[in-house]
Amino acid sequence: MVALNGAAETAGVRPGQTLSDARAIEPRLGVEPSELAAEAAALEALATWCSRYTPWVALDRAGFGAGLWLDVTGCAALCGGETALLDDLLRRLALFGFAAKAALADTPGAAWALARYGNGGVVSVGETRARLASLPIAALRLGTAEIEALDRVGLRCIGDLYRLPRGALARRFGTTLGRRLDQALGVAHEPLSPARAIAPYRVERLFAEPVASLEAVHATTRALLEALAIRLEADGRGVRRLELMLFKVDGAVDERMVGTSLAVREPRHLMRLVVEKLADLDIGFGVDAITLAAPLTDKLPRVQLGLDFDDAGPRRADAAEDEAALGQLIDRLGNRLGPESVNRPAPRQSHLPERAVISAGALEPSADWSAHAMRERPLRLLPRPEPIEVIAPIPDDPPVMFRWRRAVHRIRAATGPERLSPEWWRAAGIDAADSGESRFRDYYRVEDETGRRFWLFRLGAFRPGSSPAWFMHGLSG
């Protein structure tokens, strides 16, 4: 038995029992197999949803009755106070169909105890000790063995422990008991580890009434971007990654990410990127909260436009503006086409033509190609060599005719072969023969009767009795 509904609990079934024991107590018991993965996923989704209240949400997966911790320090004011926050949380969870209990206390331990064994609700500052006193020992997050040992000596309530000397307790029941007690009472610090990284910059807007129009979402996002820009400017920083979360009325959370190639703060530019990402947004029944976070930021000095009047000033500002303009262009292109689709070529030392170029970041300094210029290389290289049918009179001679993509080309001029050997340590794909040995390629530059230019190769040496394989690899002007 993993989890029970109210009726089963009333009938006397307890979690942890075997199915046959439970059936003996209540024969009419309805049973569903538990799906641990689905439950974990549901808890995580709920944690994401809870980040509307605070970014600091931690999962409590331990055993029966999994839960969530929310560190709402400084966040309650947004909802109109701690009681209002708790009410709002429980009301929304009930709407989603969750039966939940919640407590708000000074320490994670106390909140955990009160939510599970107490009445929940808000514990005022300093009241923790008194509120915990009447709760059972199990509320201290202890193991079954420890609870039974304490029970045997008659310690049943947390309050019973207050009077006992700490040293004796530790000797008898281990150090966990003392630590849990201190954590619950706030004597020892207990850090919560948030389920997701906490963004250093975060702004949010909670709506009293859900908004259902795209324009309203846009307007709010623009306002949030402006608020974010003010905070970033104060610290001299700019956004590298932006995370927009839209909390929908039905509990779904829509997340949109935007990346930038340079640190950016300008709301107008960021808004253009965000709007592009919101193009396929389905608002559904409405959005009742929007948060905007910058999990990744970079230094971006404050610029004073048009105030620099010294000699070097304006020109320097121009150069910085130029760089920013290019960065913004790359962001917009990358945002729509995918960040990896915008790049520049960089040379790499390799014998194989397809490996001699790699993609570098669009804003990286441009490479020096002077040592890599090769007249005998084509202007375009096909994504992968394409098999062609070739007629070559003598095996090692240039071909006289070939058929590629259903068109026959008669060769008018040819030069070659240029022999390129694959790097033996990475022989794979077409370069690896059946035997596993790597094969060289003999490249020919050819021109057909109409003046079209191609770059093709024969794979491996000629072997009597077998026809060699030919491939088209590139085109020239």
Add this chain to the structure above:
Amino acid sequence: MAAPRLSLLATERRRDPAAIAELRGLIRTLERGSIFAGTASAGGPSSIPLGLAALDRVLPAGGLALGALHEVVCASPAGADAGAGAGFAVALVARLLAGGMAGPVLWCLSTAARRELGEPYAPGLAGFGLDPGRLLFARARRDAEVLWAMREGLGCARLAVVIGETETAPDLAASRRLQLAAGASGVTALLVSRRAAGTVPSAALTRWRVAAAPSAVSVAVEGPSAPRWRVVLERCRGGVPGEWLLEWRHETGGFALAAALPDRSAEPAQTRLAG
């Protein structure tokens, strides 16, 4: 910025022949992009010579106009001249950069372009005379995205040239948007279409129809020698159309005239597809 001025003039003095002449002049300068020349490329040249007298003579600005849209159309409707057209476009860009244009070159390609023609190959481009260090690629999926990426690029005055490759020439509205964006920023746009598809009206300043041509056979060079293209300047606003057999010289990074062709205006039905 200029549109409100146009409408104002039109409503105030609709019947005035002088005003109509003025409007026509304004449209002409607008479409040529020169109305923006003062703001965008202050002090810089308005064109860059292609380095071949025969070409520069017929071009209105004495060279390839900057801050304008130029079109390269591959002559074969089946796409067989796509390689030739792409090569000619690379030659034009190489001339623009050699002419002193600063800034990166944005090259926008669709998935189909990469599948049909292949990726632009940096070592080969470098050998051809175009510095790959200046290139910035934007790999789009469809042609519509290529045109969008070009427009975005043309909005960034930091770029030198924006090249885009599409299957066929885009409609008039699309080319007009590109021409206006190029005129506003001073960035030069080059649109290469792989297949010829009728005569599409275009706002481009020039349109070059390119076909592959057999290279010279020489005893000195084994195999193919300098690449040649049969180039028809089909459309050239303010200039004279013409037809040439051009050769590209890697060593000098310049065009050369392979052979003079008969004047096209005398024989409108001149054979354009040799071979």
